[in-house]
Amino acid sequence: MPVFTILVYDVGEKRVARVLKTARKYLHWVQNSVLEGEITDANLKRLKEELKKISKEEEDSFIFYTFRTERYYSREIYGIKKGGHDMFL
């Protein structure tokens, strides 16, 4: 069962492009350093491994928020919508 995941990251300038490119294979870009989307556990594992390979653990920071159900979840945007895909609000 896919889980809803929000990834936020704060990485060194030199690694930002590669991190974004890797994360975009699995999640939707919604805002500066923020991606989200439905992802299977297997792909979430793959994403984490790929990010580990291209990042510096002592400098970079990633937070994965995962939610097993969307029933209790809501998402509200204020201001300009940056991400491309349309999510049910």
Added chain:
Amino acid sequence: MPVFTILVYDVGEKRVARVLKTARKYLHWVQNSVLEGEITDANLKRLKEELKKISKEEEDSFIFYTFRTERYYSREIYGIKKGGHDMFL
């Protein structure tokens, strides 16, 4: 009942400090442009109103993720931990 909320924002350079200062009254800073924490509906409303007053709707972007239950929620950090407070992982 407080809800768990994640706030991510992408705002104009001139407004970053004020936005962060306002958001920190209600949530914990965890990473560049990311705050989180338990917040009552009333305070969430206040936070949104205060942010609206100090931001430019046509330039700035805020996303509020709110979760009514933490039962299905998990949070995992990889790399350096930036935020100050300790959250159950």
